[in-house]
Amino acid sequence: xxxxxxxxxxxxxxxxxxxxxxxxxxxxxxxxxxxxxxxxxxxxxxxxxxxxxxxxxxxxxxxxxxxxxxxxxxxxxxxxxxxxxxxxxxxxxxxxxxxxxxxxxxxxxxxxxxxxxxxxxxxxxxxxxxxxxxxxxxxxxxxxxxxxxxxxxxxxxxxxxxxxxxxxxxxxxxxxxxxxxxxxxxxxxxxxxxxxxxxxxxxxxxxxxxxxxxxxxxxxxxxxxxxxxxxxxxxxxxxxxxxxxxxxxxxxxxxxxxxxxxxxxxxxxxxxxxxxxxxxxxxxxxxxxxxxxxxxxxxxxxxxxxxxxxxxxxxxxxxxxxxxxxxxxxxxxxxx
Amino acid sequence: xxxxxxxxxxxxxxxxxxxxxxxxxxxxxxxxxxxxxxxxxxxxxxxxxxxxxxxxxxxxxxxxxxxxxxxxxxxxxxxxxxxxxxxxxxxxxxxxxxxxxxxxxxxxxxxxxxxxxxxxxxxxxxxxxxxxxxxxxxxxxxxxxxxxxxxxxxxxxxxxxxxxxxxxxxxxxxxxxxxxxxxxxxxxxxxxxxxxxxxxxxxxxxxxxxxxxxxxxxxxxxxxxxxxxxxxxxxxxxxxxxxxx
Numbered sequence: 235x236x237x238x239x240x241x242x243x244x245x246x247x248x249x250x251x252x253x254x255x256x257x258x259x260x261x262x263x264x265x266x267x268x269x270x271x272x273x274x275x276x277x278x279x280x281x282x283x284x285x286x287x288x289x290x291x292x293x294x295x296x297x298x299x300x301x302x303x304x305x306x307x308x309x310x311x312x313x314x315x316x317x318x319x320x321x322x323x324x325x326x327x328x329x330x331x332x333x334x335x336x337x338x339x340x341x342x343x344x345x346x347x348x349x350x351x352x353x354x355x356x357x358x359x360x361x362x363x364x365x366x367x368x369x370x371x372x373x374x375x376x377x378x379x380x381x382x383x384x385x386x387x388x389x390x391x392x393x394x395x396x397x398x399x400x401x402x403x404x405x406x407x408x409x410x411x412x413x414x415x416x417x418x419x420x421x422x423x424x425x426x427x428x429x430x431x432x433x434x435x436x437x438x439x440x441x442x443x444x445x446x447x448x449x450x451x452x453x454x455x456x457x458x459x460x461x462x463x464x465x466x467x468x469x470x471x472x473x474x475x476x477x478x479x480x481x482x483x484x485x486x487x488x489x490x491x492x493x494x495x496x497x498x499x500x501x502x503x504x505x506x507x508x509x510x511x512x513x514x515x516x517x518x519x520x521x522x523x524x525x526x527x528x529x530x531x532x533x534x535x536x537x538x539x540x541x542x543x544x545x546x547x548x549x550x551x552x553x554x555x556x557x558x559x560x561x562x563x564x565x566x567x568x569x570x
Numbered sequence: 571x572x573x574x575x576x577x578x579x580x581x582x583x584x585x586x587x588x589x590x591x592x593x594x595x596x597x598x599x600x601x602x603x604x605x606x607x608x609x610x611x612x613x614x615x616x617x618x619x620x621x622x623x624x625x626x627x628x629x630x631x632x633x634x635x636x637x638x639x640x641x642x643x644x645x646x647x648x649x650x651x652x653x654x655x656x657x658x659x660x661x662x663x664x665x666x667x668x669x670x671x672x673x674x675x676x677x678x679x680x681x682x683x684x685x686x687x688x689x690x691x692x693x694x695x696x697x698x699x700x701x702x703x704x705x706x707x708x709x710x711x712x713x714x715x716x717x718x719x720x721x722x723x724x725x726x727x728x729x730x731x732x733x734x735x736x737x738x739x740x741x742x743x744x745x746x747x748x749x750x751x752x753x754x755x756x757x758x759x760x761x762x763x764x765x766x767x768x769x770x771x772x773x774x775x776x777x778x779x780x781x782x783x784x785x786x787x788x789x790x791x792x793x794x795x796x797x798x799x800x801x802x803x804x805x806x807x808x809x810x811x812x813x814x815x
Contacts, residue, residue, distance in 0.1 A: 554634075558634065
């Protein structure tokens with residue numbers, strides 16, 4: 235059982251009981267932004283696009299956080315490869331799963347990208363993620379979890395956010411905030427948008443320490459095919475491929491990391507920093523992944539292959555504006 | 571002081587870095603601290619977060635609100651005219667149990683440097699350390715000003731887990747960890763102080779630019795302090811500049 239620590243009282247008493255937790259299931263929203271000076275990474279959904287779509291399907295529009303005033307997504311369950319089996323208790327709610335996943339309600343296969351009404355006693359089982367690495371499960375009105383510094387995102391390492399600051403465990407009770415809020419959205423469906431379908435190279439802007447590498451080293455970084463190793467989690471992905479040697483050495487005076495920073499440690503194998511990363515690091519960074527390609531990166535898993543392509547920052551900003559326009563079209567499409 | 575040589579580099583379309591290069595220097599770090607305060611005070615719309623480090627300042631932004639081009643122009647203007655004055659900062663008294671189960675590398679470390687137990691404790695507790703940055707893990711404080719005789723290369727093989735509250739030495743730095751973390755540094759002791767506690771207001775006590783002084787305590791005192799949930803370490807105001815030679 236989850237202790238109720240940090241979880242506000244849910245008036246409705248509607249909750250999901252966790253019968254099986256899945257491989258690594260955590261509550262994530264759009265992240266705890268702007269806290270790097272405390273040593274706190276942003277956390278948040280690795281595929282922010284799928285998070286936003288899951289929330290939109292059940293009618294969870296971003297709302298200003300009570301502490302920061304910044305708009306924040308509702309927290310949804312981020313499911314990694316093998317998902318949880320949940321049983322609803324105490325009343326009705328509406329859920330939607332985004333990502334490419336096999337989802338069953340009371341043993342019957344159901345559609346993803348569709349808002350589904352559940353009754354008390356129903357079993358919701360996200361059996362597995364089919365392509366990509368992650369799926370997102372949103373519930374109308376949201377899960378009841380107290381935000382910390384403007385976010386309910388779970389950071390297991392610091393024991394903050396989500397439910398008791400950890401991944402789900404069998405026997406946990408996940409109270410819902412306002413399950414009545416989503417009921418009207420039952421049946422609402424959206425286009426199956428999967429970032430992992432995009433096969434083009436992952437776009438980066440070189441730097442800030444690309445000067446530590448030779449021209450040949452940078453060329454190798456941009457032409458090689460890389461494979462995500464088994465050391466890949468919410469903190470970062472280690473890549474396999476050719477060794478990249480920095481003539482200037484592999485230790486720098488510690489410098490800031492962002493999500494998507496590509497560090498080259500002493501063994502010459504890149505590490506891409508992900509959302510639960512350290513906030514600073516002591517390896518030179520050859521490049522930084524652009525914002526528009528982070529969601530796709532978030533759907534990668536061990537064994538997946540990728541290449542990098544260098545672009546300039548203004549082009550990256552244009553691509554991000556394009557992504558945001560596409561997302562607004564997606565939302566407009568749901569409203570009809 | 572003079573403005574250090576800096577350049578501004580893109581961090582893709584996510585941020586920009588005001589970078590003073592490969593240096594551990596108190597004057598550079600003070601300038602970074604002043605730059606962080608100035609950027610925060612400027613309240614530039616679209617700035618999401620500010621991460622000061624030893625030698626750089628990362629500024630995260632939202633390109634829907636401000637373009638990188640506009641942001642760099644604003645930051646360049648701020649940085650070029652920045653003045654670093656005397657500033658009050660806090661000096662924290664952080665109690666530490668040295669050696670034994672609290673600092674498993676303490677004995678190897680003092681033998682390596684041919685120091686007695688008391689000599690090592692005296693050298694580690696003497697300085698007023700400057701917090702050069704908070705980074706890596708929540709509340710992890712990187713401290714500058716370590717006695718030169720205690721400078722020690724990192725361990726060849728990092729440990730995958732070190733306890734919360736570890737006081738350690740790596741290279742020319744010493745540090746004070748808040749949460750359990752992997753580390754290749756030498757563990758000299760442990761403090762009952764938790765610099766980062768999620769439910770506390772404020773969640774973090776010791777910040778970049780603050781000053782830290784360690785006080786040796788024994789294991790019994792450690793247990794007493796650790797069990798007292800309301801206990802917080804003492805601190806006092808000092809003029810920045812007086813702390814570190």
